[in-house]
Amino acid sequence: MIDWLDSATVGFLVVTLGTLFLIGELLVRAKGLFGLLGLGLISVYFLHHLNGDASTWVIIFYLIGLALIIFDGNVTSDGTIAAIGILFMIVGLATPAPDLIYSILVGMGTVIGAVASLLFLKIFPHRNMWSKMTLKESLSSEAGYNSINESYKDLVGKKGKALTAFRPTGTVEIDGEPYSATSGSTWIEAGTEVDVISVDGTRILIRRAENEQQEDVTTEENS
Secondary structure, eight states, X not given: OOGGGGSHXXXXXXXXXXXXXXXXHHHBOOXXXXXXXXXXXXXXXXXXHOOTTHHHHHHHXXXXXXXXXXXXXXXXXXXXXXXXXXXXXXXXXXXXXXXXXXXXXXXXHHHHHXXXXXXXXXXXXXXXXXXXXXXXXXXXXXXXXXXXHGGGGGGTTOEEEESSOBSSEEEEEETTEEEEEEXXXXXXXXXXXXXXXXXXXXXXXXXXXXXXXXXXXXXXXXX
């Protein structure tokens, strides 16, 4: 095939990029481009190194690993089966390598490529892979958040200052701490003094402080 793939360094780069694009295709919507690039690179690697009876089971091993990652992303979403899938992929790629150093580099390339693919999440639109894991993390944070919000009830009746304009949601500072809040259907400008009217779970309802309301009325009468 391609003589430069006899080099362990080149093999490492090919496997790293191939894994990067293949896993990246599972994570983000790249219109199939990443998938084609990844499959192309991995296919070149296999075609160069595989020969004899080992070729069939090695490819099957690799495909099983890829399938386990897809299964984990769509069904279990806890990362355990995906980790096993990565191991299968490493075995599938490292087995046909010509020597131990090459095998180690190929294994490292698989892991590095898989981890580096997470960077695509910062650039491209996400797929729904591992959505359950994301939901669990969100719920865990929410659980901690709710425990904090128990103290929100003590905010009722306190005064604060609108840090942002409320149209009708924004940020209010109460006792030196920022909170997300809503003014209901009232628009409040930034810097306005406000009163906390009620707290319902994570929802803090505010209104203009009485002195602010009186100033508004006085202004209207004078005008």
